[in-house]
Amino acid sequence: MSNVRLLITFLVVLSSCHKQSYLFTSFREPATDGLHLAYSNDGYHWTDLGGGYLKPEVGGKLMRDPSIARGKDGMFHLVWTTNWKGDKGFGYASSKDLVYWSAQRFLPVMEHEPDVVNVWAPELFYDDENDRFVIIWASTIPFKFPKGEEDERNNHRMYYVTTKDFQTFSKAALFLDPGFSVIDCVIAKRKKNDYVLVLKDNTRPQRNIKVAFARDVLGPYQQVSDPFTGFLTEGPTVAHVGDEWLIYFDQYRDKTYGAVKTRDFKTFTNISKEVTVPKDHKHGTIVPIDAGTLKKLKRQAKHD
Template identity: 90%
Template sequence: MNRFYLLFLVACLLFSSCQKQSYLFTSFREPATDGLHLAYSDDGYHWTDLGGGYLKPEVGGKLMRDPSIARGKDGMSHLVWTTNWKGDKGFGYASSKDLVHWSEQRFLPVMEHEPEVVNVWAPELFYDDENDRFVIIWASTIPFKFPKGEEDERNNHRMYYVTTKDFQTFSKAALFLDPGFSVIDCVIAKRKKNDYVLVLKDNTRPQRNIKVAFANDVLGPYQNVSEPFTGFLTEGPTVVKVKNDWLIYFDQYRDKTYGAVQTSDFKTFTNISKQVTVPKDHKHGTIIPIDARTLRKLKKRTPGAPK
C-alpha cells in the first residue's frame, strides 16, 4: 500500500474519531453533598455512569442539586446548580473549557432583592444563539405574591429568569412564567427560529407531573399548556434531540427510577422507559452533546482527584 495513502487513511480515522458525537448527562446523588455526577451515551438511549465528585459544591448551602449545563459559541461550558433547599437567594455557578478543570465557584444572588423569597430551585441554562446570550430560569416562592390555590404559601412556585452574555453582568430577575398554578423544573427547547417549547412540572398537589407549553420567543409568553404526558410524582425533565426525535427524560421519584418519552412534535408522546438505561440513583440533570476527545478525557479523570 502506498505510504502516503496509508498516512491519509490514518489521518481520516483520527479525524473521524475526534468528530464522533456522544452525549453527556449531568446529575447528582442524594444527599447532594459530593458534587457533580456524570454519565455518557453514544446513542442518547443507553447511559454509562462516569462516577461523581467532578465538582464538589463550595458555595451557598454547599449542596449540588439539579446541575444544568450549556455551552456557548466559544465552546466554554457553563454549569449552574441548586445550593440549598431553602434560605439561599441564588444558585451556584462554574465554567470549564474541557469539563475536567473547572473555574472557581461563585454564588449568583439573583433573588437578593426579594426579602421574603423562600428558595431558588433548579436553575436551568439555555444558550440563546439568536442573541448570543444565556437565559437562566429557576423556580422560587414568594409568599402571598400569587393566588394560593391548593398550595401552601411557602410552596407556591413561579418561574423567574435572568439573561447574561458573560456571567459577570446580569439582567434584573423578572417573572418568566405564571401559568396560574405552582410550577417548577422548567427546561427550554428550541425547534427552529421563533418556535420554542417549555417542558415544565405542574407542582400542584393533585398533578405533580410534566407538561409542555409553547412560545414564539425564548422569553415567552409560553401558552397552551398541554395535558400531562407523565404519571403522578414525576419531575426534573431534560430534553435532548436524537436524530429526528426529541427524548424527554424525567425522574419518577416515588419509584426511584428514571423514565423517558419520545416525541417528534411535542403533541404525541411515546413512553420508552423500558428502552432506555440510566445509572442507578441518577437524579435531575441536563444533557449536552460532546465529542470523542472530551469523552476520553473524562473517562481518564478519576472523580475527586486533584486537578
C-alpha cells in the same frame, strides 16, 4: 496502495474526532459530594463517569439539579441549587474540559425579594439568536400569586435573568406564570421563532410533566399541554437525537428514571424500558459533547 491506506486511516481518525456523544449531569443524595456525570453515544444508554467533579462550596453547600450549557467559545457553564430553603441565589462555575473548574460563585439573583422562600433548579439555555445565556429557576414568594391546595410557601413561579459573560446580569424578572405552581422548566429550540418549554406542574394533585410553546425564547409560553408522564415525576431534560426529541424525567416515587420520545411535542411514546441510566441518578441536564472532551473525562474517571 499505502497512500490510500493512509488516507483511509486519516479519515477514520478525523471522523472519530468529530463524533458527537451526549453528557448527562446529575447528583446523588444527600447532594453534598457534588457533580456526577454520565455519557452516551446513542442518547439511550448511559455509562456512569463517577462523581466528585465539583464539590459544592457556596450557599448552603449542596449541589442539586446541576444544569450545564456550552457557549460558542466551547466553555462549559454550570449552575445548581445550593439549598432547599433560605438561599436567594444559586451556584455557578465554568470549565474548559469538565475536569478543571473555575472558583465557584454564588449568584444572588433574588436578593431583592425579602420574602423569597427558595431558588430551585436553575436551568441554563444558550440563546444563539442573541449570543447570550438565559437562566430560569423556580421561586416561591408567599401571597404573590393565587394558589390551589399548595401551602403559600410552596407556590412556585418561574423567574429568569440573562447574561453574556456571567459577570453582569439582567434584573431577575417573571418568566412564567401559567396560573399554577410550576417548577423544573427546561427550554428546547426547534428552529428560529419556535421554542418548547418542558415543565413540571407542581400543584396538588398533579405533580407531572407538560409542555408549552412560544415564538420567543423568553415567551410568553402558552398552550400548556395535558400531562404526558405519570404521577410524581419531575426534573425533565431534553436531548435531540436524530429526528426525535427524548425527554428524560425522574420518577421519584419509584426511584427510577423514565423517558419518552416525540417528534412534535404533541404525541409522546414511552421508552422507559429502552433506556438505561446509572443507579441513583438524579435531576440533571443533557448536552452534546465532543470526542476529545469525553476522552479526557474517561481518563479522569479511570484515574479516580
